[in-house]
Amino acid sequence: MPENKAPLKPTDTELEILQILWQNGPSTVRLVNEEQNKTKETGYTTTLKLLQIMFEKNLVTRDEESRSHLYQAAVTEEETQQSLLNRFLDTTFRGSAMKLVMQALGNRKTSPEELDQIRHLLKKLEDESSASDS
Amino acid sequence: MPENKAPLKPTDTELEILQILWQNGPSTVRLVNEEQNKTKETGYTTTLKLLQIMFEKNLVTRDEESRSHLYQAAVTEEETQQSLLNRFLDTTFRGSAMKLVMQALGNRKTSPEELDQIRHLLKKLEDESSASDS
DNA sequence: AAGTTTGTACGAAAAAAGTCGTAGTAAATA
DNA sequence: TATTTACTACGACTTTTTTCGTACAAACTT
Incomplete structure (x- = not known):
């Protein structure tokens, strides 16, 4: 540590x-x-x-x-x-992480593969948050 | 201007x-x-x-x-x-915008609403890129 | 109107970050 | 072994950024 x-x-x-x-x-x-x-x-x-x-x-x-x-x-x-x-x-x-993310994605060309990776991350985040809601 | x-x-x-x-x-x-x-x-x-x-x-x-x-x-x-x-x-x-976005989303708690907004943005980006491919 | 408060201007000190010269020594090489 | 080369240490100079003191003027207050 x-x-x-x-x-x-x-x-x-x-x-x-x-x-x-x-x-x-x-x-x-x-x-x-x-x-x-x-x-x-x-x-x-x-x-x-x-x-x-x-x-x-x-x-x-x-x-x-x-x-x-x-x-x-x-x-x-x-x-x-x-x-x-x-x-x-x-x-x-x-x-605001959101705003940063939006600008980072919006004003730079991001490849479809990358977009896909992000999509996966989103799903994972969503799953985690609903899981911890139990 | x-x-x-x-x-x-x-x-x-x-x-x-x-x-x-x-x-x-x-x-x-x-x-x-x-x-x-x-x-x-x-x-x-x-x-x-x-x-x-x-x-x-x-x-x-x-x-x-x-x-x-x-x-x-x-x-x-x-x-x-x-x-x-x-x-x-x-x-x-x-x-690497990707890496930044991943870290920004991953290490901060982002609300479901925000995640949703990002999802919308992703979709829009995807649509735009495929449209411009014509 | 005299005095106090509230401003601007601006030079210069203080702090932070980056740059470099010089001294000294170990190692390579002639 | 004498010389040159390659390193480290470190103080001090430079530049950039921040902070502040002092001078002076306009506008309130009494």
Whole structure:
């Protein structure tokens, strides 16, 4: 059981780095930096410093065995998404998940397969709620 | 037709203020400040300055007729939500609207009525997409 | 009319986030 | 072994965002 007190609020850059770590697994500073540079030129020490800060915040762990440390996300993508989603929902959609969903679906082209998946989820949610009504 | 070039990225505090303006319509600095204070103690001139900055950024307009100016949101809630949603989707969910929707629905209790509304939307989306396939 | 209250304007401090240079050391290589 | 390369540590500078103090003016109050 993680003992993560704080509501988990990575900054924009921290989130970018987390994405890289989630996608690549344990990575050296250099690798993270190279990934970052695909999007936006970033100095090596900048990346290093960020990772060090994230380490202090317990957003990442690191393996110091070899000379170039291996950094790894200490939070899962799902829990981070959930946390950010809740915050976003409150600040931007005044807490209305419905409205967010409607806009997300409405203004983006969603494939029929995806729509179908959502339909399944809806059914499941409905079943669950009626089951708990007993 | 608005000539809004920038992708519309209000900061957190700016968004709070926009929310207040959307809910209350044209408002004086004082009113905005009082609303803010319900959540978080904020000095009067702090609010004033923010509104002035937002005015320069064209996030709000103002009526200077009477001594206490009336500020009004210059962007709609919907377009702002849409813009922030797109950004959020990209940075946090790597662009997958589906995943966001699933998490939004899954981890929050959504009422049967709301689920039903979404179901209607799904149907509409489906109809539209098959219609445009002609 | 003098004084108090309620405004705006605006510079500048404080806080938060991101960037980078320099020092020092281990490892590779010439 | 001397040199160059690849790392970490860390302080400090920059930029962005937020907060606030002070100055000054209009409009009420007495």
